[in-house]
Amino acid sequence: MTTDLTTSAQWIPAFAGMTKRGAYAALLIGLLSSCAVGPDYVRPTTDIPASFKEQAGWKVAAPNDAAPRGAWWQDFNDPTLDNLQDRLLQTNQSLRVAEANYRQATALTDQAQSQLFPTVGASFDATRSGTANSAPTGAPSNSTARTSYRANATANWDIDLWGRxxxxxxxxxxxxxxxxxxxxxxxxxxxxxLASAYVQLRFQDEFQRLLDTTVEAYARSLQITQNQYNVGLVARSDVDQAETQLAQTQAQAIANQRSRAQLEHAIAVLVGTAPADFTLKPTTMTLRMPPIPMALPSTLLERRPDVASAERRVASANAEIGVAIAAWFPDLSLSGSYGVSGSPISKLFRASNVAWSAGASVAETIFDAGARSARIDQARAAYDGTVAQYRLTVLGALAQVEDQLVALDTLKRQGEAQAIALRAARSAEQSIIDQYRAGRVAYTSVVQAQAQALQAEQSSITVRQNQLLAAVVLIQALGGGWDGTSAGAVVQPAAKTDASARK
Incomplete structure (x- = not known):
């Protein structure tokens, strides 16, 4: 049970004009009303490792966790992406839904706080009444009428003795x-x-440039092969293979255009624009791999907003246990009224017309067939569920970071190996073409070498794309950027740690 003397002291000016005994009684009520039954909240413990398993080679960051989130996407070095992120913050409809939900939550808090204060009401009535007296036949009727007035003020105050x-x-x-x-x-x-969709779109542009260049090269090869066939230097099968290779590459280019269009539509929705009104023209690739210093696992508890959300819901569920326990104690309420009634209105506020009342009531449930006990059990079960969800969220956050660390490490090594494969494929392609022109190999060998070179080019682009995508996900997993600001946009209140979450 806790007592907030600061809050109680704020009520002292209201005691002016009371008798000394009345002031003491009111102060006692104020002190009692600041007591709260139920467990005080402490943050649930979680098993956090000292470092990430895949952390070798990463630099430990020292973020300022109480500051707003940084513009981490700027490290990708693309002005168009920067502009799109600004538009997202202004016009994204999903973000507006989340913002509206937050305003609803703060309004509910204001509603709950209003219950601490008295409810005051006022009313004013005016009533016209009269009587009609009987009169002899032919004589004018004799009637009287009177207007009465009533003004009344009422106040009710639920004294929060037990902290409900x-x-x-x-x-x-x-x-x-x-x-x-x-x-x-x-x-x-x-x-x-948005960052992931934009990265994919720009790499679709890279794929498109590669495919368009390859289509032009294959078209030239087909024309040369056709000319050679026309003069009887090669077989018809060489022409067919060259034509097949060209058509297949053209089909890939068309499919790539569809994928790019879908990514463009997705970005349009993210920035709150109809796809028909949104266009991102192909441009030279400027995206670069951002620097990603590493954070310690324990910082995820402050940096990641989903972890903060789960932990705050534990605290909310803990408070609901106190609400349920308070139902076992009697409710005390104070009420009073002050009013005047009479006629005419000019004499309404005479002392003889005043009526007032004041009173207190105490209510206690004697028998409810176990309903209150069941509500407490329900609140405790809900609390246990939020604790488990909080710990699950922490574990998920740790796993997500580990996944992206190993992804970036393996993608780096994969990129190095792919660069070797690409150089070898290009060299083999040129060697096979030279041998074909010398008549030492069949055209089938040329087709195979060109297909392998194209596949190696595409794989190299894919690896670079996956590196940037993994960087985006890792930054998200760690909670945001490191430009001197924090990832965590939520400032959490101080909470006790390494203790049981319930007394």
Whole structure:
């Protein structure tokens, strides 16, 4: 049970004009109302390793976790991507949904806080009434009429003796913080989606340039082979193979155009624009691999907004246990009214017309067939569920980082091996073409060598694309950028650690 003397002291000016005994009684009520039954919250413990398994070779970062998230996408060195990220923050509809949910959560917190204060009402009535007296036949009727007035003010105050209202406020406040973390997580997720889609689109442009260049080369080869066939230097099968190779590459180029268009449509939706009104023209590749210093596993508890959201929901569920426990204690409420009634209105506020009342009531449930016990059990079970979800979220965050660390490491080595394969494929292609022109090999060998060279080119582009995509996901997994700002857009309140989450 905790007592907030600071809050109680704020009520002291209201005691002016009271008797000394009344002031002491009111102060006692204020102190009691700041007591709260139920467990005080401490953060659940989690098993966090000292370092990532795949961390070898990475530099440990020292982020400022209380600052806003940095513009991490700027490290990819693409002005168009920077512009798109700015548009996303302004016009993305999913982000607006998350922002609206956050405003709803803060409004619920305000509603809960209002229960700490008295409810005051006022009313004013005017009533016209009269009587009609009987009169002899032919005589005018004799009637009287009177207007009466009534003004009344009422006040009701539910005294929070056992902290039911305060625990409710605590639960709603923690839920609002969770919604703020959800908003930050939605923002980070959408930014990562946009960056990934943009990376893929630019590499589709790279594929398209490669395929278009290859189609031109294959078209020239077909024309040369056709000319050689026309003069009887090669067989018809050489022409067929050259034509097949050209048509297949043209089909790949057309399929690549479809993939690029779909990525462009996805980016349009992310920035809140109809696809018909959005175009990204092909341009020279400027994307580069960003520097990614490593963070320690423990920093994920502060940096990642999804972890912050899960942890705040644990705190909210913990407060709900106190709300359920408070149902076992009696409710105390104070009420009062002050009013005047009379006629005419000019004499309404005379002392003789005043009526007032004041009272207190205490209510306690005697028998409910176990309903309150069941609600406490429900609250404790809900708390246990949020603890498990929090720990699961932490484990998922650790696994996501490990996945992308190993992905970047293997992709780097894969890229080095692929560069060797590409050089060898190009050399083999040129050697086979020279041998074909010298008449030492069949055209089938040329087709195979060119296909292998094209595949090696495509694989090399794919590896570079996957490296950038893995960098985007790793940055998201670590919670954001490192330009002197934090990934975590949610500032969490201080919480005790390494202790049981329930008393």
């Amino acid at each position: 209202i305060r625990r409710s406020i605590e639960a709603q406040d923690e839920s609002a913080l969770a919604s703020a973390a959800d908003l930050a997580n939605a923002r980070l997720s959408l930014q990562a989606q």
